[in-house]
Amino acid sequence: MRIEVEDLHVAYAGRTVVAGARLIAAAGEITGLIGPNGSGKSTLLRTVYRHLRPVEGRVLLDGTDILTMAPSRSARHIAALPQERGGDFELTVREVVAMGRTPYKRAFAGEDATDRDIVARALRDVGMGGHAGRRFTALSGGERQRVLLARAFTQDPDVLVLDEPTNHLDIRHQVELLTLLRSGRRTTLVSLHDLNAAASVCDRLHVLHAGAVVASGPPREVLTPPLLADVFGVRAAVVDHPLTGDPLIAIDHRAPADDETAGTAGTAGTSTTHSGRPHLVDGPSG
Incomplete structure (x- = not known):
């Protein structure tokens, strides 16, 4: 299934955090959100999984506005791993994982063999198959x-x-998690701080800056030294990874980018942000 974000505006704690964002997560692809802290990544994702309601715009699941769907129906299609984990669960590992079957169960319905198989497989997939009986509160982060x-x-x-x-x-x-995501080939919308991980695992990237999508495209086209300087404020070189051939970002940790470095060149067309600084853009996502 495909996710489309159309002209999304989201306010949080009285402040506009996402302003006019447009992006697509294509069916079966891993789509990454990258951007500095405070750029709106988490807020946008919270809107996709219905934790927040937009002020304007829509989130579409295969063309249907998710807010017109019953919560139980959208929960069968969209699963989320938020950044905030909420309160500690006084439950076993297995009981926590089994909560994911709730959208498929009627009130007071018990587990069946299918549920048990799915829970066991999920625990094995994340390397926690031998920890089903442990208390969630006793686990490391x-x-x-x-x-x-x-x-x-x-x-x-x-x-x-x-x-x-x-x-x-x-x-x-x-590495195991990112490998698991690639092998699953589900439609995935993921925010990542690690730009090299994003370059390796994602089919397409959307760069958020000040609540807006300022660049979109394949990692090799998006992750350029001018964009890294302009959006992230760092000096960097982009080379081929010696093992995988993916883009590898080598950051100068001794000094940030200065204003003269930021946004002085590009490989795509340029546009102008509200601050007047150039950024890379491409055409509408397809």
């Missing part, structure tokens, strides 16, 4: 992240919405 991802998998969704899913994970589990 990385283990909790994997359990909550397993809960999203048990919804058997058409669309995954993931907000910084590699938070709290060590390097090995980050």
